[in-house]
Amino acid sequence: MAGANIYALSLIPPVLVSLLLAFQGLKTRYAERGRLFALLMFLIAAWSFFYGLELSATQESAMIFWLKLEYLFIPFVPIVMLLVVQQYAGLDTSLSRKQLFYLLPIPILTMVFNLTNEFHGFYYKNISLNTEGAIPLLNLEVGRWYYVHVIYSYLLIIAAAIILIKKLLYQRSLFRNQLIFMLIALLIPAISLSLYVFDLFPVENIDPTPFAFTFTGLAMSVSILHYRMLDLMPIAHEHVFRSMADGLVVLDLQNRIVEVNPESARIFKWNKMPYGEHAEAVWKAYPDLIKLLNRHNSNNLEMEVSAQDNFRYYLISNSLIKDYKEREVGLLLIIHDITIRYQMQEAIRQNEEKLRILNAEKDKLFSVIAHDLRGPLGSFTGLTEIILQQPGDIPADEMRHLMDGMNKSARALQGLLENLLIWSRRQRDDVQISLASLCPDVFIKDVLHLFQEAIESKMLNITTTLKQVKVLADEQMLLFVLRNLISNAIKFTAKGGSIRIETARHDDAFASVVVSDTGIGMNQELISKLFNIEAKVGRAGTDGEVSSGLGLILCKEFIERLNGKLIIESEPDKGSVFTMLLPLAND
Secondary structure (H helix, E strand, O other): OHHHHHHHHOOHHHHHHHHHHHHHHOOHHHHHHHHHHHHHHHHHHHHHHHHHHHHHOOOHHHHHHHHHHHOOOHHHHHHHHHHHHHHHOOOOHHHHHHHHHHHOHHHHHHHHHHHOHHHHOOOEEEEEEEOOOOOOEEEEEEOHHHHHHHHHHHHHHHHHHHHHHHHHHHOOOOOHHHHHHHHHHHHHHHHHHHHHHOOOOOOOOOOOHHHHHHHHHHHHHHHHHHOOOOOOOHHHHHHHHHHOOOEEEEEOOOOEEEEEOHHHHHHOOOOOOOOOOEHHHHOOOOHHHHHOOOOOOOOOEEEEEEOOOOEEEEEEEEEEEEOOOOOEEEEEEEEEEOHHHHHHHHHHHHHHHHHHHHHHHHHHHHHHHHHHOHHHHHHHHHHHHHHHHOOOOOOHHHHHHHHHHHHHHHHHHHHHHHHHHHHHHHHOOOOOOOEEEEOHHHHHHHHHHHOHHHHHHOOOEEEEEEOOOOEEEEHHHHHHHHHHHHHHHHHOOOOOOEEEEEEEEOOOOEEEEEEEEOOOOOOHHHHHHOOOOOOOOOOOOOOOOOOOOHHHHHHHHHHHHOOOEEEEEEEOOOEEEEEEEEEEOOO
């Protein structure tokens, strides 16, 4: 009796530990995952408690009664243990419910067969009282269903162990110790059950499994109380960690990479997770990122990372990881994609630049209207006033002179207004391009005929070398450019000067149109400002002709829109050479 009481009393610790863990799991902060764990601990506590009563009994009938009560709980321990591990592993709860539907029949039948064993002997063929030892114990001769129950229990325990082992091998996080103690808690009763089933336990007819739950409870206690298993289950944490849209990288205290989510691997093009590698080696191409590993530096970092055919932009921030005792245990890097924000900022910057240019062009327009148009218009008005103020008939020579001045003012107004109108169309993107195969020499002849009067009045020597080449261009744009280039050459060449116009095949891809003169020329500073809308480059011609500078700006833009190029060479008092390169037509 004393011996029996010693065995029975030794089961008090596992019962108490299991009950304490069960009540711990029922705390509100643990929610559903705590309730399932509490159920497992209650099952273990009940098993151990009734087995203790069986060992403390001296009558066979009482022992059998307590044995039957044990089997109200024993068959369900393996299945609940598997569910706890699945939940701990963050597996889908709907999957657990489906599994529960298929797994429950065997434990229910085990319970029923044990309760009704005296009618069929499926579970135990024979039950007798053995009084030969120091204490009376039941001698159990197992039946066929007993083996079904044992195999079933082993399969569930093995399944749970496989889940933990796989996660243990894969898991590289700061919560690895939780996994180890969880696995220990699972393996201890599995080993003790094996000792009992295969008659390897030194005390015959004693099941060591309930006693082993003392050590299982201790392992569970360490996992729950020290490593906060129920506060943050590592594999459930991993499920959330891996599904984050931001890149996440966890470093230990030695700056070794211990956890990486798939988004980080995609960002840095890691085909293999760099677990255990030092961050300095992995990110040696990103020195600014390495500086962020300093735990005392909480600054954010904007970084550019090359993608397949473009660049992505990321905002990277660091955050200390602390345990429940506020001890630093690692560093978390959060990598947030800000490419869209960066592109929006860049678009805003470009729009601001466009707005600045538009304002400059607006100012240029007002300058032209205020100055360049006022000059010829004032001259035209002044000449008409002279005519009106004459008391009698005006001599023919004087009238011709006045009319010549009026004609020049009108032509100047016409040219300026034409450029302004084209400029305004360009601002509205209303300049359409219709490419065709064209011969520049035909247009050059037409333009020279247009300016014949100006050429004669300045007594300019015009030389042309026009080879028949065909270019791919828009007719109106080509005519506009030729008209402006030749007009400028006439405007800035003094009386008696020379202008040379040439067309030729430049190379296999381009034809060239060259307009050179012996005019006043330009220095390099003025050339550099020619196409800057904000610069003041307009200057009078050699005969007082008006110039706004808009013409050349439009020429350059039109030539570039035709996939060509404008080249300018000039020296003060030595003339200028304007070379226009246009793509050759295929025909």
